[in-house]
Amino acid sequence: MGLRSVPLPPPISKTPHLSLLADNCNSMRQLKQVHAQMIVSARILDTFAASRLLSFCALSEAGDIGYAIRIFENTQVPNGFLWNTLIRGHASGSDPCEAVLLYVKMRRLGVVPGKHTFPFLLKACSRIFSLGLCKQVHTQVVKSGLDLDLHVVNGLVRAYSVSSSLGDARLLFAESPDRNLSIWTTMICGYTQNFCSNEALVLFDQMVVEGFEPNSVTLASVLSACAQSGCLELGERIHAFIKERGIEVGVILSTALLHMYAKNGAISAAQDLFDGMCEKNVATWNAMICGLASHGHAEEALSLFWKLEKEKVVPNDITFVGVLSACCHAGLIDIGHEIFLSMKKVYGIEPKIEHYGCMVDLLGKGGKLTEAEKLIKEMLWKPDMVILSALLAACNIHGNTEVAERVVKEIIVLEPHNQGVYVVLSNMYAEAGQWEDVLKLRKVMKEGSIKKTPGWSLVDGDATVYKYPSQETHLADGHLEKEK
DNA sequence: CTAGGGTTAG
Numbered sequence: 001m002g003l004r005s006v007p008l009p010p011p012i013s014k015t016p017h018l019s020l021l022a023d024n025c026n027s028m029r030q031l032k033q034v035h036a037q038m039i040v041s042a043r044i045l046d047t048f049a050a051s052r053l054l055s056f057c058a059l060s061e062a063g064d065i066g067y068a069i070r071i072f073e074n075t076q077v078p079n080g081f082l083w084n085t086l087i088r089g090h091a092s093g094s095d096p097c098e099a100v101l102l103y104v105k106m107r108r109l110g111v112v113p114g115k116h117t118f119p120f121l122l123k124a125c126s127r128i129f130s131l132g133l134c135k136q137v138h139t140q141v142v143k144s145g146l147d148l149d150l151h152v153v154n155g156l157v158r159a160y161s162v163s164s165s166l167g168d169a170r171l172l173f174a175e176s177p178d179r180n181l182s183i184w185t186t187m188i189c190g191y192t193q194n195f196c197s198n199e200a201l202v203l204f205d206q207m208v209v210e211g212f213e214p215n216s217v218t219l220a221s222v223l224s225a226c227a228q229s230g231c232l233e234l235g236e237r238i239h240a241f242i243k244e245r246g247i248e249v250g251v252i253l254s255t256a257l258l259h260m261y262a263k264n265g266a267i268s269a270a271q272d273l274f275d276g277m278c279e280k281n282v283a284t285w286n287a288m289i290c291g292l293a294s295h296g297h298a299e300e301a302l303s304l305f306w307k308l309e310k311e312k313v314v315p316n317d318i319t320f321v322g323v324l325s326a327c328c329h330a331g332l333i334d335i336g337h338e339i340f341l342s343m344k345k346v347y348g349i350e351p352k353i354e355h356y357g358c359m360v361d362l363l364g365k366g367g368k369l370t371e372a373e374k375l376i377k378e379m380l381w382k383p384d385m386v387i388l389s390a391l392l393a394a395c396n397i398h399g400n401t402e403v404a405e406r407v408v409k410e411i412i413v414l415e416p417h418n419q420g421v422y423v424v425l426s427n428m429y430a431e432a433g434q435w436e437d438v439l440k441l442r443k444v445m446k447e448g449s450i451k452k453t454p455g456w457s458l459v460d461g462d463a464t465v466y467k468y469p470s471q472e473t474h475l476a477d478g479h480l481e482k483e484k
Numbered sequence: 485c486t487a488g489g490g491t492t493a494g
Contacts, residue, residue: 048485055487083485088487088488115488118488120488152489154488154489155489158489158490185491188491192491215490216491217491219490224491255493256493257494258493282493284492286493288493300487318493321494322493354494
């Protein structure tokens with residue numbers, strides 16, 4: 001016994017696949033050991049060996065992009081593969097702009113981009129949302145003569161789509177000589193994500209006519225379009241198709257199905273799916289909570305939220321849109337307010353304008369109009385029409401003309417031709433018996449840029465006929481006489 | 485010698 005029974009590691013020189021050891025690493029700790037051995041054995045000078053190390057650091061979940069950069073910088077003459085891998089790592093990392101900078105650097109050094117370079121670079125573009133950048137990269141693609149490569153075209157279609165340039169995306173799609181399922185899916189998804197669900201569905205129809213069989217990725221996107229445009233029937237047909245073909249339903253596809261049912265008001269179908277799902281993510285919970293909230297099941301939406309907390313699922317900003325709107329529906333002012341405050345305090349989520357919108361609606365409906373106003377002032381953004389309209393509606397319910405005046409002024413700044421709000425205010429004055437204000441407002445309206453717009457009319461000199469949107473105003477003849 | 489695409493919640 002003794003030292004002899006301890007298996008010795010093979011001598012480094014006799015390790016034939018040292019470089020491949022990097023591919024089997026599970027942690028940076030292991031990788032650094034392989035790296036050390038490579039340095040000792042001088043294998044690190046071999047670009048292929050270095051590439052295996054770099055791939056792990058730049059691409060793996062357990063990797064470290066900073067370490068990847070250091071390996072890269074220590075490589076004498078990085079080849080195309082190393083450049084591409086580092087660009088790829090940055091493209092899906094926290095700062096996709098770095099991928100673009102790296103590409104620029106690569107070109108300056110005279111390295112020619114290959115067919116693997118652009119898909120990664122375009123992935124970065126699709127996370128940067130700059131149409132200008134897309135166009136520049138597109139130019140580079142054409143110059144490189146890679147504009148027929150399907151991976152590259154797919155990347156371009158995707159990048160243009162997310163840069164809200166569906167026209168450019170569609171053009172490339174149309175010109176693509178032989179389209180594959182991925183490109184069809186990218187284009188359909190582009191329409192869906194830009195809220196053009198009809199175009200998405202028409203395209204899907206064409207795809208099927210041309211003989212392509214959709215897979216789970218395509219179907220998830222199509223179901224999202226069904227949810228947007230209220231196509232319950234098509235959604236159900238797709239569900240049947242999935243069962244018939246035995247397509248595997250992972251968490252994404254089943255969430256898409258659930259969402260389609262929930263959005264279309266088929267709450268029990270959605271609930272059944274939800275209960276039967278073995279794997280759920282935040283999107284799944286969100287789809288269910290928001291579906292319940294928007295179809296009058298506020299209490300159930302809330303109890304689902306408490307359950308989510310218990311299951312240690314981490315809610316995100318979308319979860320809170322659903323929960324807060326549930327509180328709004330149910331008139332749960334205090335609970336809603338508490339949840340709103342917990343967003344930042346407990347979950348570290350900065351409320352967005354939608355959340356403030358829910359809160360203004362909630363406080364307003366509860367008659368806490370000054371608090372609602374105060375909340376708007378605390379926001380980082382200028383209030384939009386959604387928020388101001390909610391507040392004005394709340395003022396109307398509670399007959400608060402003082403706050404309403406301020407709101408109307410803000411709305412007129414945003415929408416100078418929105419005369420309808422004057423009518424609302426005028427009605428409120430009349431309801432409150434503030435006849436002098438009614439007359440003052442009439443003057444403002446006459447002097448202002450009154451345009452006849454559909455839905456309401458003001459006949460000059462005759463203020464008795466206001467209709468907006470369909471309700472007779474409270475301006476009775478009696479008050480008009482005061483003007484004389 | 486190595487590698488790549490498209491998907492869910494608002």
